[in-house]
Amino acid sequence: MPSSTASITPGLPSFLRTLKTSPVESSIEQFISLLKRRQIRNSRPCALATTQLLLRVVADFKGRDVAKLMARIRHVGQRLTAAQPREMAVGNIVRRVLGLVREVVEDDNEGDTPAMSEAGQSPPSNDVHQRPGLTSSISTFSPLKHGATQPTSPGEHHAQSLGESTFTHDDSSVHRPPLIGSHTSYAQPNAPIVTSLFGLFSHPSAPSPTSTPTGHSSPSMKPLTHTNLAMSELTLNDKAGTKDIKADVIEGIREILDELDQCTEQIAGYALEHIHADEIVLVHGSSTTVQKFLLTAARKRKFTVVHVESYPNDHLDTYSTVMNGRKKPGTSSGSAIDDEEESVDDMRFKPLTSAGISVILIPDAAVFAIMSRVNKVILATHTVLANGGLIASVGARNIAQAARAHQTPVVVLSGVYKLSPLYPFDTEELVEYGDSSRVLPYEDGKGVDGMEVVNPINDYVEAGLVDLYITNLGGHAPSYLYRIVADHYHVEDVNL
Amino acid sequence: MAPSATTEGPPSTTNGSSDFNVVSTYKSLLASDPELTMPVAAIEALVETLAHSHATTISETLALLTTATNALKSAISNPISLSAGTDLFTRYLVSSLRNTGGSDTDFQAVRTHLLSNGRLFVQRAKESREKIASFGRHFVRDGCTVLTNGGSRVVGALLRSAADASPSGNARFRVVYVVHAPSSPGANEGMETVRALREKGVAVATVSEAAVGYSMGMVDMVIVGAEGVVENGGIISRLGTYQMGMLAKSMGRPFYVVAESHKFVRMYPLGQYDLGIEQKVVDFKTSEDDVAEPKGEKLEESATAVDFTPPNLISGIITESGVLTPSAVSEELIKIWF
Missing domain, CATH: 3.40.50.10470 (Translation initiation factor eif-2b; domain 2)
Incomplete structure (x- = not known):
């Protein structure tokens, strides 16, 4: 822990004060020791400190490799949660930020592929690989994940992209902060019908239907294709890596901060x-x-x-x-x-x-x-x-x-x-x-x-x-x- | 919709080649692979039906599927689990066709997809079992005692996986397995799992159904399989599960259901006698008739009989897409039906 903080009582205010100036790595160490000594405790201070720290981590991250960025966030998150497993708000915020990165990447890739194209037909289409996230079929109602749903069949995807391309685009930009009221999600009657129940039938995403790793989309496939997923995530990230997503991610983290700020008033x-x-x-x-x-x-x-x-x-x-x-x-x-x-x-x-x-x-x-x-x-x-x-x-x-x-x-x-x-x-x-x-x-x-x-x-x-x-x-x-x-x-x- | 060329007459099972029989296909599929569940076998049978038919239009195909489904349902005494598979198949076809706008080429594409990937579906169904096992094994903590019943393959997979997962190699949990009385025909059900678990070093006690209440006090959780998960989040499972649920509830023990999501079935039973199937579990008589002849049949019956466990008794449903609360089931079903 840096000696500069020794003079003031360690806690959330002192941590936030030094966060701006001290190097990231020592800030992480400082936060960890504060967590361990319970000098930052309770959900809200922990959430605030984690968000601010991750903001620093992302801002400080050099390079454009999304996979590395996610690995970095994940690594920091592992250290923080290990320091104080009972403060679950820390892990929650880390997961939120990771999800944020995924969504930013997805949105970008969608922007890359012309929406009207036959994305469904071209076998190695980016989105097929890049959406391991969708194994959670429960979430497919959410407007946030809308654009990200996995096509059940090529034809279906085609129809969707025709019908929804414009909608998906501006909608997702509006909805990027994970602040969606889930009750609003029912407002979309034309949501693509993609559910875990159909997971059984989903298309093999590999070009040849006979090859073994079948359908990253299928929830049932996850344990088998783990390495596969990691690989495809890497490749997709190479593609996405050409774009700088940092600005978007930072903006998203700031929105989480806003959410933390307003949360009490909203509940009230x-x-x-x-x-x-x-x-x-x-x-x-x-x-x-x-x-x-x-x-x-x-x-x-x-x-x-x-x-x-x-x-x-x-x-x-x-x-x-x-x-x-x-x-x-x-x-x-x-x-x-x-x-x-x-x-x-x-x-x-x-x-x-x-x-x-x-x-x-x-x-x-x-x-x-x-x-x-x-x-x-x-x-x-x-x-x-x-x-x-x-x-x-x-x-x-x-x-x-x-x-x-x-x-x-x-x-x-x-x-x-x-x-x-x-x-x-x-x-x-x-x-x-x-x-x-x-x-x-x-x-x-x-x-x-x-x-x-x-x-x-x-x-x-x-x-x-x-x-x-x-x-x-x-x-x-x-x-x-x-x-x-x-x-x-x-x-x-x-x-x- | 594509023009339906139904001029050749009303569709029937003879629509395909006449020697194909969907019921016998279903039964032989089930017999050939003990790992196969009823819904998946039903899906397989329907894929075979499609393969043997020459239906070229959508309405022909749908009519063919309806006939085959009805044939299957009427031939099996308890078609609840099966209907989960057939419904899923039909809904998949309908919704993918609806989304494509129903043009001819799309129909062919969907059909080809279904036909060429039949084995794949089976494969995935089995893998989902492994996935559930990997989720569910976290429920089985060191030092806990698990109560289970029946011959559910998912439960077996889960417990085996929990035994494998313990870092020391020594399984540190115990299992109380409810089995049928040794004289009854269903007695061997579950014994395979018991054997496998004992081989892995898990201490397993087998108790009779009458001992469930007695043993509940030393049990930390109940894990059961299901034949079908119904709309309200309740389950259709083998006879005796309901009472386990009630006992677990009254003693404050968590009651978990493990089921693949293809077992979700669209029905809303209001009670035990509302399952839409004929079960002779309770058989009133005024005279003692001879015990020898019909008894075997009756026992057979009780070995396959099911009951309905209402959702308020269930703590969680462990599926391949995560641990769901019972109320999440209806949402999943609504997504495919509406």
Whole structure:
């Protein structure tokens, strides 16, 4: 770690400050050590730092070889995720950027091949090779991936390119940022019919139908053609390499940054649809997202908020949120797994009480007792997983179970950047344990000697306990999240 | 649409060469390759049908396919799985023709593609099984115990792959395999998988169907195969799967289904007795008739009988395109039908 940062408290602000000036490699090292020492923690700071760092990595990248660029991003991503596997936002952003590069390359190649040509008929057509991404057939609805769908038959492709060439082109340029609201995707009735179900029949993409590597497009072929894919990816990249895609990629990364910026406001924009007059809403911890959400609703409606203090990891921030509308400045490293760091724009923060909302602070143990009066539970989250489950600060599962017992709806607020394509094969390894002196201080020598104290920081809440997710794209049922995952990540990037 | 030259009379199975029989082709395909699933065998049989026919127009071909499909469906006692294959085939033909505008050359191209790549489809279907196995083996963690049933080849492939994947070479998971009573005709089903797993060093216990509830307490997850995955995300699977799903749900164990996506079938059963097939699982009687003769038949019946597991019992469907939630199934089906 560069000695220049030793003077200031290491953390997100200091990292972002030095990022501009210090060389890329040392920035990566610095970020890794910050992650390891948990000096940057929680989804949003991690996502921000990762995005900024990748921006530097891409900008710093010399050469025009797309494959090398992707390998570079992937390599950085591997190091970052290895440093702190539980901060899944890091991996999410890396995957988003990788997907971005793929899409930029695809768009460029489409621009290369005259759209009206018989691309389908010419056997080694670029797009056939270059679209291993499409093995995710689930995502074929998305307008983003539209132009990228694999032809099922040459004839079909031909017809499509005739019909859709213009559409595909301007559309994709508009839609390049992976910000698509997936609900809009149904608006395209003429979407090419290409699905995994037809994967069985898809054309062998090799010129001779008898050759063994048949159809990169077919999802079923992936394990066999892995090396093949790598090769074709290389060749395609040679072709694409003549173009400089860096500018496009950087622009895309900036759009991710914008998304991170606006995400909280966007989520808050849905507040009025979900919080009604005179409701009693239960919230937990000190999440800025939730606070903004409630404030937005408070502008128009009067309701009551029951605030669970979330002792011992987050209670100080919770008090501060109730009193001042924001976390205690400078305690971000101490705050539990929730989501936000201290925001710089604190002008907009004010306590809910100043908006005329009555806030009731309760200890965690009172959750079940008070749940019978609550109309709605609103939870913040650390990470949302592909199966609809989520990781949130400890106590969330308790609340969710109590809500289930009383049939109270549970609404989870989460930016899309927190949505991870990973599947929780083992939920126990997702739970992190923290400083047990928060539960029992070390000054209490007798107690420390006499018992074992554990302080889990987060909880895994299974999908069945959540009724609705609100992301910056809108409200989704937990069972629908797979779709948003498919819209935002390419299958090859899931395993970094 | 191309002009349909149906002046030669209504299309029938005799449209092709008269000695070709789609049902016997289907059956011999299934018999010749134990690795073949019913939907794929049905697709193969339809490809053969196409090859033997002289149909030159689209409507002739479609009529021919309809006749062949109906012949197949009526000849097989439980055509649910099969119909997934035939539907997929027909939809593929129709949608590729629709997209081409239905000109004559395009029709020929599609037809040639289907005819010349018959083996390829089978190949891919088998490979998708391997793909599922490579996805699904991550579910089987060290130290866990898996409950499974039936003779599903995908489940077998998944468990074998999980055994192979363990870095030390020692498989560190255990399997509880639900098998039929030894006297029943379906008893050997699954024994092959059991044997293969034991060879790989996986500890396998075989229990009877009655012991499912008993063993559920020591099981970490349930993995089953399926004959068909229906629109609402539920599955049609061998008799006994439904109760496993209910027990797993009540004890909070995850219940995973492994199925290739060509098993997705467009039907929406509302319950056990809404499958559209005749099953004599529950047979009311007022007298004890002689046990010797019909019993063999009855056992045979129960070995092939199926039940319907509703989607709310299913945690995830592991397909070759990833782990889907049950609600994702309808979307995939909608994509090919509408």
